[in-house]
Amino acid sequence: MRVHDLLAMPELGLDVLVPDSHRDPTIRWVVTTDMIDPSRYLTGGELVLTGLMWRTDAHDSDVFVRSIAKAGVAALAASKDGVVPPDLVDACRRHGVPLFLVAATVSFATVTETVVRQLSTGRASDLRSVLDRHRRLVATAGGSGLGPLLELVAEELGLDCAVLTPSGRVLAPTTPIPDGIRPETLARAFLTARLVPHVEQGISLFAVDGDSASRVVDWIVAFGSDWQSWPPERLALAEELVAIVALERERTDDRLGVSGRLAQQFVRSVVSGERVSEQMHLIGLDEASRYVVVAASVSGGTVRLGEVRYLLRDLLGGEPAIGVVDGEVIAVAPTSDDITAGVARAVTRLGPGLIDSDLSIGVSGVVAAGELRSAVEEARQARRLAARRTDDVRVVGHDELATLVLLLASVPDDMRQLFRSRLLDPLRVYDASHQSELIPTLATFLDCNGSWTTCSERLHLHINSVRYRIARIEELTGRDLSRLEDRVEFFLALRMT
Known part of the structure; x- marks a missing residue:
């Protein structure tokens, strides 16, 4: 309740001596005191009642009012035999504290009981409103997905927000992300933030499942203002929304659902070389479409193998059929395009969240439904090649399998x-x-196609120093780097490291 609400309660018998200065603060609780400095027992928002037992002269009034003003009380109600001294009125005016006179016929107990009852009724009403809103949000999320849910939140609660993935893919905005702010920028800020919620360019980024999911496979709820400036009620509503988005995220994890089990069996059948026409029909895949297979695995770090399913869904979009076979996550995605470059770019964006995880990904070429078995083998072979790389982004496409690396x-x-x-x-x-x-000199020399000048420039060495090192290499190994055969063997040995 607000301070002005006290005037609508005639049973309190209150007269205004110092009116509120247009702040109309919220009354959170009622406290009765006769201490001259009760500030250590106040937390702000109280209606303070006092019988003035602490007052001996005008100076005491200033000390008392200054202490409660500093504590942030909502208002002061005072009386001593139905009278308030003028110095207390003056002190309240100086310090901006609303002051009410309690009639001599009304006890402080009556004021306390009446106000507390009103506060309790208001809180119960607020709680019913929150619970009703929660039920509506859950019903909306379960029925139509994130879009209607966020539209309802924006319309009724004034919380404009969007849901993003860590690669920067926008799942459901209520309003466009402001011009000049790229979703990928927000996603990177989320991945690199020391703590969340995190504010980036005035947008608050909340983790949806921060307690149990690796950040790189979580979802992000982005609110269009700085959460640190929100009142507690708005923050509570935002956290409620995040919890409901978490339910939607969990719903997309189909591992325990019928569709997930069918997809798992479909992938296993493809790997085994079985006929899959009937299974494709059951999981909604068209035999006339073309497909790409992606194989992924992870070792070490915080990302678990099961979470790679989320990661592949983020990278591929749509509804790929995903299963786990022999320690690899395999996704079959309908597309007519080579997606290798796009997957590599997305993994690059996810880099900050994968620093301590050895993620390797292989991508097949585009094939017809009848060639899925060979596409799986192609993707798995590409993934094994990717796992041997030392690059930050270890994604290998089908095109690289036609090179010497395949051998x-x-x-x-x-x-x-x-x-x-x-x-x-x-x-x-x-x-x-x-x-x-x-x-290192040998590797650079071969990379420069045996050019002494180019090699010396790249190593920032005198050309004679390069000649000396190459001579030492030939002496130690018994090979001649002027011969093509020996150069090829060194090239192969270096690629195997």
């Missing part, structure tokens, strides 16, 4: 290790003993 990937690990050791171990031992850089 390297087919060589057994023990043979690869033996070949690599015979060629490079003498150089590693020499580098370790002499703090030289023969292996």
